[in-house]
Amino acid sequence: MLLYNDLFLNKEEVHISHEDRGYYFGDGVYEVFRIYNGKIFETEKHLQRLKRSCEEIQIQFPYTIEEINDKLLQLVQKSFVHEGTLYLQITRGVAPRSHVIPKDIKPVVLAYCNEVNRPLDKMQSGIKAITQEDIRWLRCDIKSLNLLPNTLAKQNAVNHSAEETIFHRDGVITECSASNIMIVHDGEIHTHPVNHLILNGVTRAVVLKLAAKAGFPIKEHPFDLKQLNRADEVFITGTTVEITPIISIDQLIVSDGKPGKITRELQNLYEKLITS
Numbered sequence: 001m002l003l004y005n006d007l008f009l010n011k012e013e014v015h016i017s018h019e020d021r022g023y024y025f026g027d028g029v030y031e032v033f034r035i036y037n038g039k040i041f042e043t044e045k046h047l048q049r050l051k052r053s054c055e056e057i058q059i060q061f062p063y064t065i066e067e068i069n070d071k072l073l074q075l076v077q078k079s080f081v082h083e084g085t086l087y088l089q090i091t092r093g094v095a096p097r098s099h100v101i102p103k104d105i106k107p108v109v110l111a112y113c114n115e116v117n118r119p120l121d122k123m124q125s126g127i128k129a130i131t132q133e134d135i136r137w138l139r140c141d142i143k144s145l146n147l148l149p150n151t152l153a154k155q156n157a158v159n160h161s162a163e164e165t166i167f168h169r170d171g172v173i174t175e176c177s178a179s180n181i182m183i184v185h186d187g188e189i190h191t192h193p194v195n196h197l198i199l200n201g202v203t204r205a206v207v208l209k210l211a212a213k214a215g216f217p218i219k220e221h222p223f224d225l226k227q228l229n230r231a232d233e234v235f236i237t238g239t240t241v242e243i244t245p246i247i248s249i250d251q252l253i254v255s256d257g258k259p260g261k262i263t264r265e266l267q268n269l270y271e272k273l274i275t276s
């Protein structure tokens, strides 16, 4: 079952035009939501970010937040997904190929759900990461369909028997190929501030709120590769990875190579939140 513009269709019934600007230019934006127990997690935050992404690239947001929220609730119900993800993208629309943005173009909305288990093993054992120069554009706050640098970076991690790539700009850590990153140093949590260099992660915000409530000091400021390599704990946050510890970076073990105490405490708080 897919949501295609205003219609709920089977996948055989969905026909995407070869002139969709998403296909030519990656001219569109997207969101990935988590479904826990048949309910969409943090819908409002995702939808507000989607609306903002649209506005930043001058795509007319085709619905009110209430309308799209209602459509997504129907989609989850019709898809019978209990634990999984919901993917939603909005492209600028269909028009003959031209770099100039056509007037009066109608956005194309596509959404569907998948049953996906939580990555519990990785959350428990931790994953390996590599580092790489962040070669993306300077508007990483927009959740754009243009993900070539991200997919290449992720593939580079896989080629190095790792699971995630940590980006840095001239040594300053920004985020990862598909997640945000936090480090713990002397009991303090450090993460890059929200600006044009990172995606304002929904999970990042949830985790920082939980951490603040639990009394952990938080510093939202840029930190560098040296601080990353000296960190007591390193973890990533994201809709699908939740809070996943990083246990080695560029083949160097982080601390004792096991998920850290504060990471595990935050995982427990997150678990309580999503099961409440």
Ligand code: PDD
Pocket: 032, 150, 175, 176, 177, 178, 179, 180, 199, 200, 201, 202, 203, 204, 237, 238, 239, 240
């Ligand atoms: N990606 N940074 C980047 C570059 C991301 O692609 C993502 C998520 C995040 C974390 O954001 P959030 O907590 O809102 O999921 C940070 C999604 C899951 C994806 O592209 O599949």
